[in-house]
Amino acid sequence: DTAVSQTPKYLVTQMGNDKSIKCEQNLGHDTMYWYKQDSKKFLKIMFSYNNKELIINETVPNRFSPKSPDKAHLNLHINSLELGDSAVYFCASSRMGSKNTGELFFGEGSRLTVL
Amino acid sequence: QQPVQSPQAVILREGEDAVINCSSSKALYSVHWYRQKHGEAPVFLMILLKGGEQKGHDKISASFNEKKQQSSLYLTASQLSYSGTYFCGTMEYGNKLVFGAGTILRVKS
Numbered sequence: 001d002t003a004v005s006q007t008p009k010y011l012v013t014q015m016g017n018d019k020s021i022k023c024e025q026n027l028g029h030d031t032m033y034w035y036k037q038d039s040k041k042f043l044k045i046m047f048s049y050n051n052k053e054l055i056i057n058e059t060v061p062n063r064f065s066p067k068s069p070d071k072a073h074l075n076l077h078i079n080s081l082e083l084g085d086s087a088v089y090f091c092a093s094s095r096m097g098s099k100n101t102g103e104l105f106f107g108e109g110s111r112l113t114v115l
Numbered sequence: 116q117q118p119v120q121s122p123q124a125v126i127l128r129e130g131e132d133a134v135i136n137c138s139s140s141k142a143l144y145s146v147h148w149y150r151q152k153h154g155e156a157p158v159f160l161m162i163l164l165k166g167g168e169q170k171g172h173d174k175i176s177a178s179f180n181e182k183k184q185q186s187s188l189y190l191t192a193s194q195l196s197y198s199g200t201y202f203c204g205t206m207e208y209g210n211k212l213v214f215g216a217g218t219i220l221r222v223k224s
Binding site: 031040041042043044045048050055056090094102103104105106107108109 | 145147149151155156157158159162200202206209210211212213214216217
């Protein structure tokens with residue numbers, strides 16, 4: 001059983017298109033994240049949700065909109081894709097509160113290529 | 116503000132030791148270490164907490180100097196499987212884990 005799963009794993013699309021990436025975790029965690037990893041491997045946090053509530057919203061273009069229908073799912077929708085959006089997007093989850101060990105569990109990543 | 120890692124890259128032969136450093140300009144309450152192998156997701160190695168002891172996992176250990184706002188990751192008798200990019204992370208308000216730029220480690224046979 002995959003703990004944190006993302007779909008799709010690969011996305012190739014044209015500039016200007018809209019695309020979505022889905023993430024699901026079966027670990028019972030209450031916090032989920034989106035990280036972007038660029039070509040230089042820099043891992044930058046974009047958003048986090050705790051129990052469906054937006055907690056972290058970094059300086060990200062508003063073309064990026066996260067949605068958490070429930071605490072096991074966090075999706076990322078990107079409008080009007082640009083070349084600079086090409087990256088690997090990682091979903092992650094963790095547990096907050098007294099049982100928080102600080103460990104993030106990452107999905108396998110979704111590689112987005114904008115042509 | 117992201118922590119600073121050094122070196123940027125290191126190449127070792129099997130059996131050699133390496134140290135990766137991580138420092139921050141902010142007060143640190145915890146330091147997290149992850150390893151990412153090529154084409155894979157980052158994987159948690161360990162967390163060091165303020166006031167906590169040095170941690171270890173097999174031949175990989177780490178220390179945390181709160182006063183100097185630094186942490187170091189020690190890889191002893193490196194194996195081929197240690198190759199990858201090592202990230203340190205510092206936790207900010209709101210459970211936000213901010214990663215350093217990473218250190219590429221390559222172990223040769």
